[in-house]
Amino acid sequence: MYLYDHYDQQIVNERVAQFRDQTRRYFAGELTEDEFLPLRLQNGLYVQRHAPMLRIAVPYGLLSSTQLRMLAHITRKYDKGYAHVTTRTNMQLNWPKLEQVPDILQDLASVQMHAIQTSGNCIRNTTTDQFAGVARDELVDPRPWCELIRQWSTFHPEFARLPRKFKIAVNGCVNDRAAIEVHDIGLEAVNSSEGELGFRVLVGGGLGRTPMLASVINEFIPWPHLLSYLEAILRVYNRFGRRDNKFKARIKILVKALTPEGFAEKVAEEWQHLKDGPSTLTDTEVQRVSQYFTAPDYLPLNDAPELLAEQDAQYPGFARWRSRNTTAHKQPGYVAVTLSLKKTGVPTGDVSEAQLDAIADLADRYSFSEARNTHEQNIVLADVEQTKLLQLWLEIRELGFATPNIGLLSDIICCPGGDFCALANAKSIPVAEAIQQRFADLDYLFDIGDLDLNISGCMNACGHHHVGHIGILGVDKKGEEFYQVSLGGNSGRNASLGSILGPSFAQDTMPDVINKIIDVYIEQRTAEERFIDTYQRIGAQPFKERVYASHH
Missing domain, CATH: 3.90.480.20 (Sulfite Reductase Hemoprotein; domain 2)
Structure with a gap:
């Protein structure tokens, strides 16, 4: 695991002191609400529907037992006794008191943690495969590359005020468990025909109100040029990204407007000024970071x-x-x-x-x-x-950790929804729970097999509903909460976006709706098909007919 040197620690400590003073000035009335807003967002602090929410950075998901104990302590002392794991592998606290946030940040800093760049229009937590370093299908361990990107992007003055938030994912495996096709930038480690390591670069993926899959803009960028090439992409975005309209500000809109080819040309042009410059990676630097990700002291064992x-x-x-x-x-x-x-x-x-x-x-x-x-x-x-x-x-x-449901229907990805989030149109947690209860029979779950069910409470798609094999989106109809269902999404290799089935459903009918969708699959599948395979073969019509038959 990456360990701070004195520079890292000093930066994080100074940031805590700075925010403590900003918070003091805000409570003293020296900073207005509007002046304090960007300052708190730079420290991961949102003000939600009921209380502040603090998002704590967990770089590429790695936590030491010391850090876990500190999170437990913070959750006990400053919150209501629980924390929340996010889809970007961070940790969230849903009930901290604003005046105590500087103390929380100080406690985090004591175990090499912080909340820097977990919100705002900057480069967010770089994510990767949760089995990085141990997966059998791995070409290269992506974690040193994630760490290099993290160090390069943290406090980079040029990328502190991007048109919109920015997410990067790195995959080093044959299978894509990092969902690189739905990120602003997706990087895939590849070897050239000469055996040189480099990266395939995808740009312009993302969910939200206009979901898009990323396009490949470069099939192979040699590893020394990775950061300078990323810098070129971000410069093009900073220059041409839409700042006039929040809903059109993500890089995916720019890639679409310029076309992937046009965008790639602009990046190549910009890169000419940066190539072989100060952000070129050296063997020494890659080695320095890689030494933190060496294998632990495994015992010489055999499989059992x-x-x-x-x-x-x-x-x-x-x-x-x-x-x-x-x-x-x-x-x-x-x-x-x-x-x-x-x-x-x-x-x-x-x-x-x-x-x-x-x-x-x-x-x-x-x-x-x-x-x-x-x-x-x-x-x-x-x-x-x-x-x-x-x-x-x-x-x-x-x-309570042994539910054998990983990859099954009840292993639901779900945003906090209307219970916590001020943006949500509808609650998502009760819907997830009702579906889990309907499918509580594990034998039946095993029989259904691999299935991704994702739920979002609003268009921002924090629950990644577009790439669920079954996706559920909460919508507001004249003050009532309804749910729209989409089928056929997929976040792995050859990602796809789901298609909306039809008109939305009332909350209390959702378990029935999901049940009918599953029934069609069970009746139609061949022996080796997963849900997504059957859907791709037979299309939406049979599902539509069953779901809406008794609905009228």
């Missing part, structure tokens, strides 16, 4: 298929959990475990202070003192010995 098969036979619940919530590891004898934060009755992605302490403890005992937040709002222990899996499972069952 016989033992696991025996345990599976003895504990059917363990077998079922293992099939969904563990992922193959590149190191023999180890496995990556996903702790599900999707237990029915608990809002998606919420984690209590007691659970945060427990995760810290599990990380210390089972996974080299590290954990990772995931884009799907769960938490991963990346380095668990196969022989200790049963013991771990027995423990996490007691803690």
Whole structure:
């Protein structure tokens, strides 16, 4: 894990002191609401429907057990005893008191954490695959590259006031678990025919009210030029991005207006001034950052298929959990475990202070003192010995982390919605919960198989509903909350955006609607098809007919 040097620590400490003074001046009436707004946003502080919300940066999702314990302490002392994992792998507090935020930031700084650039029109948290460094299909560990991007983009004066917020994701694997096609910039590590490492660059993806998939603007940029090329992209955006209209300010609108080819030309032109300049990466710099991401001290183990098969036979619940919530590891004898934060009755992605302490403890005992937040709002222990899996499972069952639903229908991605967010048109948490309750039968969930269900409470699409195999969007109809359903979205490789099924539905009918959609799939599928495959083969019509048949 990246560790601060004295420069990093000094920057973060000075930022805390600066914000403490700004907060004091605001309460003393020396700063107006409007003057304080950009200052608090630069420190991740929003004012929501009921209370402030503080978004804490968790670079590419990595957390040490020390940091987890500090988050537990902060959640206990300054909040209502729970935190929330976001789809950008950050942590949110939903009830901090404004006057205590400087103290929270000071506590965070003591464990090398902060809330810098978690909001506002700047480069946000760079995200990647939650199995970075341990995945079997990995070409290169993306974490050093995420860290290089983070260091380059933090406090970069040129990118502090972009036309709109900006999100970058990096993928280093054969499969795309980082959803790079729906980011402002998506980077994919590739090797040239000569075996040189570089990046395929995609620009202009994003969800929100006009969802778009990113376009490839460069098939191969050699690694030394990565940052200067990113700088060229951001300069073009800064210069030509729409500042007159908030809804048309994202880079995707600019890429569409200029066409991907036209945009790529402008970037190439701009890059000529930057290429081989001061932001060119050197071997030394890449080595300096990479040394923080070396493999932990793995034991020389072998895989344990016989033992696991025996345990599976003895504990059917363990077998079922293992099939969904563990992922193959590149190191023999180890496995990556996903702790599900999707237990029915608990809002998606919420984690209590007691659970945060427990995760810290599990990380210390089972996974080299590290954990990772995931884009799907769960938490991963990346380095668990196969022989200790049963013991771990027995423990996490007691803690509420063992729901064997990773990748299944009840593993819902969901924004906080109208219960917390001032922007939302509709609540999303109760809808997620009602659907989870309807599909509480695990045998049935397993039979349905891989399915991404994503819910957003408004057009801003924080719940990524456009790329759910089934997407649900809360809409406001004359003060009533209704829900629009889309089908066929996909966030992995060959991403696709869902198509709206038809008129929206009332909240209390949503479990029935989802049930009918699933029924059509179960009736129509072939043996090896997942939901998305069946949908792509038969199209929307059969689903439409079933859902709207009794609706009239």
